[in-house]
Amino acid sequence: DIHMTQSPPSLSASVGDRVTITCRASQSITTYLNWYQHKAGKAPKLLIYDASNLEAGVPSRFSGSGSGTEFTFTIRSLQPEDIATYYCQQYENLYSFGQGTKLEIK
């Protein structure tokens, strides 16, 4: 099975800051990686698919990059509504999630 290591587990940043989350796969997953935003009481929402493609309707301040085993998720300018937990998820071999990054406003 493929293990996803996501960091940091939590992050405190100010409005307008650039925020970066990393995700590392235990083996190559090419670009079979998604990023989700999960707010309390709601279903997780897809933000990025195939490692770097922005889901329709998602603000352009969100972006993803990477391939193989190393991936990065970036929020270019943090907004108050971005407070949530973010997860990477691989689908190269079945499915698995990173441990999540809880994002808070400083």
Add this chain to the structure above:
Amino acid sequence: QVQLQESGPGLVKPSETLSLTCTVSGGSINNSYWSWIRQSAGKGLEWIGRIYTSGATNYNPSLKSRVTMSVDTSKNQFSLRLTSVTAADTAVYYCVRWSSNGYYRKHYFDSWGQGILVTVSS
């Protein structure tokens, strides 16, 4: 878009079996992969397993010995059984659909139930 709704007991005793059902409405259960995902308090999302409408299954290796999933296409439902539960199985359980579009290289969990809290306690 398809809607999913979990149902089942909210309280299960330790060592007993957790049983949940997901009812799919607004669309067919056919020709899709259906998963169960859970989230324990203070922890992340954990994929439990998936079933195809043919009945073929795949499970998370860490839970495989205790998990069974089944599907009833006539009722547009699929189910989860988790045996020998402990407090560590206390979580919100989601039923979820996997969507695939090879042309756009877009594969993701696109439809989620609202989630059901299952507490393991005597």
